[in-house]
Structure formats: C-alpha cells, structure tokens
Amino acid sequence: MYKLWVAVKKEYHLLIHDKAGLILMFALPLLLVYIITIIQDSAFRMVNENNISILVVNKDEGEEGKNMIKLMKESGFFDLREDASLEKRNIKKELEEKDILTSLWISSDFSEKIIQKANLVGSSMLTELGLESASNSEKKLSMPQLEFYHDPVLQENYCSSVMNITEAFLKTIEGDLMISELCAQLDLKEAPVQIRNILNDNQIAIKRFSTSSSESEKLPNSTQHNVPAWTIFAMFFMVVSLGNNIVKERLNGSFIRLKTMPSSFFLVLGSKMILYMLVAVIQVILIFSLTKITFPFIGLPELTMPGNTTGFILIVILSALAAVSYALLVGSMARTVEQSHVFGAMSIIIFAAIGGVWVPDFIMPDFMKNLALISPLNWCLEGFYVLFLKGGDWSALQPVVIGLSLFIFSCLALSFLKLKNEKIV
Amino acid sequence: MQQNCIQIENLSKRYSGSVTDCLSEINLSISSGDKFGILGPNGAGKTTLISILCGVLEQTSGKVKYYDNDHAVNFNMIQSKIGFVPQEYALYQELTPLQNLEYFGALYNLKKNKIAKESRYILDRLGLTSVADKKILSFSGGMKRRVNLALGIIHQPSILFLDEPTVGVDVQSKVAILKFLNELNEKGTTIIYTSHHLSEAEEFCNRIVLIDNGKVIIKGNLQNIMKDHKTENLKELFLEFTGEEYRD
Numbered sequence: 001m002y003k004l005w006v007a008v009k010k011e012y013h014l015l016i017h018d019k020a021g022l023i024l025m026f027a028l029p030l031l032l033v034y035i036i037t038i039i040q041d042s043a044f045r046m047v048n049e050n051n052i053s054i055l056v057v058n059k060d061e062g063e064e065g066k067n068m069i070k071l072m073k074e075s076g077f078f079d080l081r082e083d084a085s086l087e088k089r090n091i092k093k094e095l096e097e098k099d100i101l102t103s104l105w106i107s108s109d110f111s112e113k114i115i116q117k118a119n120l121v122g123s124s125m126l127t128e129l130g131l132e133s134a135s136n137s138e139k140k141l142s143m144p145q146l147e148f149y150h151d152p153v154l155q156e157n158y159c160s161s162v163m164n165i166t167e168a169f170l171k172t173i174e175g176d177l178m179i180s181e182l183c184a185q186l187d188l189k190e191a192p193v194q195i196r197n198i199l200n201d202n203q204i205a206i207k208r209f210s211t212s213s214s215e216s217e218k219l220p221n222s223t224q225h226n227v228p229a230w231t232i233f234a235m236f237f238m239v240v241s242l243g244n245n246i247v248k249e250r251l252n253g254s255f256i257r258l259k260t261m262p263s264s265f266f267l268v269l270g271s272k273m274i275l276y277m278l279v280a281v282i283q284v285i286l287i288f289s290l291t292k293i294t295f296p297f298i299g300l301p302e303l304t305m306p307g308n309t310t311g312f313i314l315i316v317i318l319s320a321l322a323a324v325s326y327a328l329l330v331g332s333m334a335r336t337v338e339q340s341h342v343f344g345a346m347s348i349i350i351f352a353a354i355g356g357v358w359v360p361d362f363i364m365p366d367f368m369k370n371l372a373l374i375s376p377l378n379w380c381l382e383g384f385y386v387l388f389l390k391g392g393d394w395s396a397l398q399p400v401v402i403g404l405s406l407f408i409f410s411c412l413a414l415s416f417l418k419l420k421n422e423k424i425v
Numbered sequence: 426m427q428q429n430c431i432q433i434e435n436l437s438k439r440y441s442g443s444v445t446d447c448l449s450e451i452n453l454s455i456s457s458g459d460k461f462g463i464l465g466p467n468g469a470g471k472t473t474l475i476s477i478l479c480g481v482l483e484q485t486s487g488k489v490k491y492y493d494n495d496h497a498v499n500f501n502m503i504q505s506k507i508g509f510v511p512q513e514y515a516l517y518q519e520l521t522p523l524q525n526l527e528y529f530g531a532l533y534n535l536k537k538n539k540i541a542k543e544s545r546y547i548l549d550r551l552g553l554t555s556v557a558d559k560k561i562l563s564f565s566g567g568m569k570r571r572v573n574l575a576l577g578i579i580h581q582p583s584i585l586f587l588d589e590p591t592v593g594v595d596v597q598s599k600v601a602i603l604k605f606l607n608e609l610n611e612k613g614t615t616i617i618y619t620s621h622h623l624s625e626a627e628e629f630c631n632r633i634v635l636i637d638n639g640k641v642i643i644k645g646n647l648q649n650i651m652k653d654h655k656t657e658n659l660k661e662l663f664l665e666f667t668g669e670e671y672r673d
Contacts, residue, residue, distance in 0.1 A: 006531035010517065010524065017519040017560075253515030257576070260479045260586075262504040263532040423482075 003263065007271030014245055015275065021241030024345075025283065029234030033226055033287060034298075036358070041222035041300050051079040052162055055094060055103040057086045062111020064173055071169040091149050101154055102162055105147035113144045118177035122185055146170070223291070223301040228384035229357040231287045232377050235280045235323040236351070239330050239344035242276050246331025247340045255424045265425045273324050280320030308392025315383035315397070318404040322376050325411035332415040351375040379403045429493070430584055430615050431455040431478065436487030438473055438639075447473050449639045451487070455617060455632075457583075460610050462630035462647075463619045464659075466667050470639045471619040472512065472588055478617065479509045479586045491584075505533060508582030512589045514569050515576070518561040522553055522572045525561070526579050533580035540579065547575045550605055567598030574602060578609065585609065587618035591625060603629055627659040635666055642666045 015021065056072070058065045072078050086094060091103050120141065146166065150159050179195050249255050249268075258265060292303040306312050327344070334340035352358060354368065355375030364372065372378040383400040390396055419425045436451040448470045455461050463471045476482040478489060480500050488495060491503045516525050523544055530540035548554050551571040556564065561572060574590060587606075591599045603625070610616050620626050626633065627647065634644040643650060643666060647659070656662040 002537060003531045003534070006528055010520065010528040013520050013524055014517060252518075253511045253513035254517065256481055256511055256513075257509060257515040257529070258532065259481050260504065260507060260509040261529075261532045262501065262534055267532075 003267060004271060004274075007267055008275050011245075011271050011275040015241065015279070018241050018244070021238075021244070024237050024240050025234055025279065026286065029230045029237065029283070030287060030290065032233070033230035033291060036230065037222045037226040037291075037295070037300055038298070040226060052077060052102060053079045053081075053100045054162070055081050055083060055086075055091070055098070055100045056106065057088070057091065057103065058082060058084050058106045059108045060106045060110040061108050062115070064111035064114050064177070065106045067173055068106065068110075068169055071172060072166075075165065075169075077165055088147075095149065095151060101151045102159075103149040104166060105149070107144040107146070109144050110146075113141060114174060115177060115181075116141055117143065118174065118181040121178050122181035125182060126185055221301045223295055223303050224388045225360050227288060227291045227303050228388060229360075229381055231284055232319055232323075232380045232384070233348070233352050233357050234283045234287065235319055235380075236326065236348045236377055237345070238276055238279060238323055239327040239348055240341060242272060242324065242327035243331040243334060243340040243344040244337050245272065246328065247334050247337050250331075250422075250424065251337070259424070265419070269328065272328070273321075276324045276327065277317075277320050280323055281316065284316050284320075304388070306387035306392045308387055308394075311392045311394065311397055312387050314401065315380070315387060318401060318408070319380040319383065321408050322380060322404050322411075325408045325415070326376060328415045329411040329418075332418040348377075351377045354378070356381055376404070376407050379407065428457045429454045430457045430459075430491065431617075432488075432490040432493070433478075434488045434490070436474075436477065436489065437485050438470075438477060438482065439485045446485070446639050448477075448484075448636075451636070451639075451641055453634055453641065453644060455615065457615050458610065458613060459615050459617075459632050460606075460630045461615070461617045462626045462633040463617065463636065464623070464626055464633055464663065465636040465642075469636045471636065474636070475586050475588050475617065475619055479507055480504065481509070505580060506583040508577040508580065508585040510574050510577035510585070510587045510590055512592065514573050516561060516569070516573055518564075518569075521556075521558050521560055522548060522575065523557045525572065525576055529576045530579045535580055543579050543581070544575075547578060550608070551575055552601055565595075567594040570594045570598060571602060574605070578614075582614065584615045584617065587616065589619055589621065591620065591622060599625070623659045623663055633659075635663065637667050 054072070056069055058069060060066070069080070069082065072080055081098075081100065083094070088105060091105065094100070095103055148159070148163055148166070150162070176196070183195070255265070255268075258268060288303065288305075292305070296302045330340055330344045330347070334343060352375075354371050355361070355378035356364070356372055357377055361369050361372045361378060361381075379400055383397060383404070386392060386396045386400065416425065431454070433451055433453040433455075436448060437446050438448040439446045451474065463474055465471050473482060477484050491500070491506075494503070517528070520528075526544040526547070527540055530543065535543070544557075545554075548557050551574065553568065553571055553575070556568065561569060564572070570590065570593070574587070577587070578585060585606075590606075591602055594602070606616055606618075606629070618629075630647055632645065633647050633650070635642045643662075651657075651659070651662060654662055654665065656665065
C-alpha cells in the first residue's frame with residue numbers, strides 16, 4: 001500500500017509541476033463553459049423566449065388589415081411595430097436600421113379581395129344548397145399577396161414558423177368573413193356571434209408533453225447542455241498532461257529502470273490512473289459547483305442536478321475512466337512529446353466538435369449525428385443528457401454504460417499491447 | 426576462491442530485423458566483489474550485454490546464471506539484489522532527489538524509514554545534501570549523474586550495473602562517483618560497468634572483458650592481461666585488439 005501511495009504521490013508532484021497541463025484541465029474549460037453558455041443562452045432565448053420582431057406595413061384601405069394586426073398583437077408571439085407610411089422599397093433598409101428580423105407587407109386591396117372571396121364562397125354555398133340561383137360571377141378571383149421579408153441570417157424553420165402563424169390568422173379572418181357573409185345573405189343577424197362562440201368553446205386542444213421520465217421535467221437550455229459538455233471536454237483534455245507524462249517516462253529511461261526492479265509496471269500505470277481519476281472528479285466538482293452557484297447571478301439558467309445520483313456518479317466515473325484510458329493510449333502510441341501533445345489536443349478538439357460538445361448533436365444533420373457516434377465524448381455526453389434531460393432512466397443509461405465500458409477496455413488493451421510490443425511490460 | 430555471482434554461457438543476441446548477431450557466443454564469469462569493466466568501441470555490444478544482464482533485454486540464446494541459478498527462471502528473485510544505473514538520466518527531473526529516492530526506494534520494496542535513512546547517507550556521500558529538496562531540473566550534468574547513481578543503489582544491491590556512469594561529467598563529479606563506487610565495492614558490492622574512459626577503467630577495474638563486433642576479444646585480470654601482452658596501458662591494449670579504424 002505504501003508503494004502505491006508513494007507512486008500516486010510522485011504522479012501528484014509531476015502534475016503540479018505541469019502548469020500548462022493544469023491550465024488546460026481546469027482554467028480553460030471553466031472559461032469556455034462560461035463564454036459558450038453566455039453566447040448560446042442569448043441565441044436560445046432569442047428563439048425560445050423572445051417574441052419575434054416584425055414590422056407590419058399595412059397599406060390596406062379596409063378593416064381586415066387592421067384585424068390581421070389585432071390578431072397578431074393578441075397572439076403574443078410578436079414584438080410588433082407598425083409603419084403604414086413605409087414604402088416597399090425601403091423595407092430592407094428599415095429592417096437593417098431598426099434591427100428588426102421580419103416584415104409583413106399588407107397590400108391596399110387586402111380587405112376588398114378577401115371580402116370578395118367570402119362573398120363568392122357564401123354565394124356558391126347557397127347556390128349549391130338551392131337557396132339562390134346561380135350567378136354568372138367569376139369563380140376565380142385575383143387575390144392579393146401578403147409579402148414577407150426576413151433577415152438573411154434567419155434559419156428556414158424560423159421563417160416558416162412566422163409564415164405559418166400568419167397564414168393561420170389569415171384563415172381565421174377568412175373563416176369569420178365567410179360565416180358573416182353567409183349569415184348576412186340568409187338574413188341571420190345574431191347567428192355570426194353564436195357560431196363564433198360555438199367554434200371557440202369547442203376547440204380541439206393540443207396538450208404538450210416532454211418525453212422526460214422525470215417527475216420534474218426540465219427543458220433543455222444552454223446550462224444543461226454546456227456544463228456537462230465542457231466538463232467532459234475538460235476531462236478528456238487531460239490527454240495533454242497524462243500523455244506527455246507517459247511519453248516522457250518512456251523516453252527518459254524510467255520505464256527501463258523499472259524493468260530491473262521488483263515491482264509491477266501495472267503499479268505505475270495504476271498510480272497514474274488513480275491520480276488522474278481524482279483530477280477528473282475534482283474537475284466535475286469544481287465546474288458543476290461553480291456554475292451552479294454563479295450562473296443565476298449572471299443571468300444564466302440555474303444548473304438543475306439530476307435526480308438519479310447513483311447514475312450520475314456512475315457516468316462521472318465512466319467518463320473519467322474513458323478520458324484516462326484514452327490518454328494512456330495516446331501516451332503509449334506517441335513516439336515523442338510533441339506527437340503526444342499535438343495529436344492528443346487535436347483529437348480531443350475534433351472529438352468534441354463532432355461529438356456535440358460545441359453544439360448539441362440533436363441539431364446536427366443526420367450524417368453528422370451518425371459521425372458523432374465515433375466520438376467517446378458523445379457517449380459521455382449522451383449519458384449526461386439521459387441524466388439531466390431525460391430523468392436518468394436506467395434503461396436509457398444502459399447503452400451508454402456498455403459503450404463506454406467497451407471503449408475503456410479497448411484503450412487499455414491497445415495500450416498494453418503497444419507497451420508489451422516495446423518490451424516495457 | 427571467490428564465488429561466481431554471474432555466469433554467462435554461450436550468450437547471443439540478435440535484434441529483430443537484423444541479419445547479424447549483436448552479441449555472439451559470449452562466455453564470461455564474474456566473481457563476487459569484482460570491479461568488472463565491459464569495454465569496447467562504439468557498437469561493440471557493451472550496452473546490449475549489460476542490458477541483458479540486468480533484465481532489460483532478453484537474449485536470443487544462451488544462459489545467464491546468477492549465483493548458479495538460471496536467469497530466466499530466477500531473475501525475479503534476484504531483482505532486489507541488483508542495481509542498475511543507465512546511461513540516460515532515468516529519473517524525474519521535475520522532482521527533488523529526495524522525492525526520486527522515495528519513489529524508487531518504494532519500488533524496491535523498502536520501508537519509509539529505511540528509505541529516509543539510506544537517502545540521507547547516499548546524498549551525503551555524493552555531496553547532494555544541500556540540494557536534496559531542490560528540483561533536479563536546475564542541476565548540472567554532474568549532479569544529475571550523481572542522483573542517477575543514487576537511485577540505483579538506494580536498496581544496497583549486491584550487484585551494481587553501471588552503463589557509462591561518468592560520461593559527460595566534470596573531474597570533480599567523476600572523482601566523487603568513482604570514490605563512492607570503490608567504497609561500495611569494499612563493502613562487498615560487485616560492480617559491473619561499461620565505459621569509454623580507458624584510463625578511468627584501468628584505474629578502477631580489477632577484471633575486464635574487451636568485446637568487439639559482439640565477440641569477446643580478451644578477458645581476465647587486467648594486470649595479468651597487460652603483463653601478458655606487454656602493454657603499458659589499457660589504451661595501447663585496446664588499440665592493439667580493435668585497431669584504429671573509425672567505429673561509427
């Protein structure tokens with residue numbers, strides 16, 4: 001036991017001497033978790049919490065344009081501004097100058113044409129019912145267009161959402177007008193109000209459910225993604241420190257000296273694994289506790305810890321072991337400190353990018369989602385997602401646990417074979 | 426009659442991918458208490474031989490027996506009795522000499538008190554007490570070489586292997602190292618070492634083996650060899666047997 005204690009102590013002394021490695025493992029990820037969360041949070045809020053800014057240019061000479069604006073205002077979806085005097089050619093400039101993302105142009109004949117349509121539909125219905133003789137009026141009207149302008153940076157789905165909402169309001173107006181027209185032609189004065197009431201009172205509601213199995217459902221936000229994601233990144237960045245540590249020992253002859261001693265090489269590897277596992281656990285405690293305490297003070301969403309504590313500890317340990325095993329593999333394979341340093345750091349940055357650390361993989365295209373599966377950081381992150389966003393269900397954790405265990409075993413086995421090939425073990 | 430502590434029989438070594446033997450049919454016996462020099466030009470096979478003797482490399486064929494036991498069978502049993510000082514600084518320069526000694530002492534299965542006692546003694550004898558708590562990174566080449574030696578003898582080995590222990594050090598460090606090695610030898614430690622410094626070897630060794638191209642050229646008691654070959658010094662003897670051609 002004393003031997004192991006001294007070996008771990010030696011690793012500790014080597015680690016605290018490695019100032020650059022410590023900065024990469026602690027300071028850099030902490031800085032990144034704050035910066036990226038702040039940036040992503042503002043984007044997240046813009047899409048999810050802020051109303052859509054829209055400039056409505058209402059040139060309509062009737063009342064329906066105003067009704068349209070009223071519906072938009074009442075919906076609460078829009079941060080609506082009106083400017084009826086604006087010319088069409090100046091809309092683009094106005095959007096740029098006033099920092100508005102979208103604009104809706106309502107033409108001057110909007111009311112006239114939509115009423116004409118209601119009249120036509122109403123007359124056609126009465127004709128079909130035999131209550132009115134067929135007229136010779138045109139069946140096809142020249143309908144006006146609403147024009148939708150948007151900032152080019154807006155994503156397609158964002159634009160589609162705005163257009164769909166507008167279209168829904170348009171249908172509401174058309175429906176209202178048709179009922180009114182039909183009732184007017186049948187001389188039913190109170191009917192429109194009653195029909196509207198019946199329609200409103202008997203709407204089919206859509207109830208929304210999140211698929212989380214947790215009792216307290218948590219919505220994904222920048223904090224719930226970034227804190228675990230950058231903690232995993234921090235853990236895996238130990239490849240720089242531990243990888244260099246192993247390469248140095250291989251090159252300076254310490255491993256050779258060890259072969260002449262009555263001690264197992266696994267004691268040395270074991271001591272490294274113990275110390276760096278501790279480092280990983282400290283990283284988790286540090287990043288999670290700091291962000292939990294400080295995020296609410298800087299206006300970021302508070303970190304909500306998962307209810308499945310055992311699952312959380314298991315995923316932390318497996319993630320730490322995966323990071324340590326990967327670092328051992330890089331340290332065993334690299335021929336020089338430079339190789340270990342460059343390959344180790346670059347591989348983690350690439351694994352982080354494709355593994356969904358920078359941006360969550362659920363917003364990636366399908367082929368990138370498949371590519372993400374080759375990143376061990378993605379498996380770790382999936383484990384944290386299950387815990388933080390899906391209620392920590394054990395059956396959902398099972399594939400993560402199996403995948404990470406296989407990764408750890410593979411890395412350790414490959415490291416052993418390489419060192420055996422070099423006759424170090 | 427002195428006991429043989431190492432008996433080498435028909436030892437050969439061929440590295441994978443090589444078509445020639447690095448060591449060929451080496452037969453040697455080293456007695457307890459010897460100060461045994463393994464000498465030869467560059468590429469002769471000195472480091473390979475010493476690496477096989479202390480278990481770093483495996484021979485292709487032949488046997489090494491320690492105290493009449495087979496190397497392959499009993500090497501684990503004698504690991505605690507041998508010390509190895511490689512040519513490289515096989516130590517942690519980010520640590521202090523005391524931290525290095527504590528680590529390597531523990532790997533030799535020494536207890537905490539024993540390590541502390543031996544460390545104090547060795548560091549004192551090698552003139553390193555005043556820098557015992559300083560990081561080795563700041564040390565001169567000579568000081569590093571002395572720490573490298575200290576790490577190989579922390580467990581008081583019966584047989585000490587040294588590969589070029591004085592290479593690249595100043596005269597003062599060299600004198601200190603050799604003086605200390607003589608002291609260890611007087612206390613019963615068998616010393617087996619390689620060196621390029623022939624005058625140093627002549628002064629230090631009682632027995633030598635001269636190898637060239639992996640083969641033993643000459644071996645035995647140094648004084649007797651010089652007497653038999655009527656040479657005044659080891660350098661003359663060396664050149665007589667190995668020639669003056671470059672060995673790069």
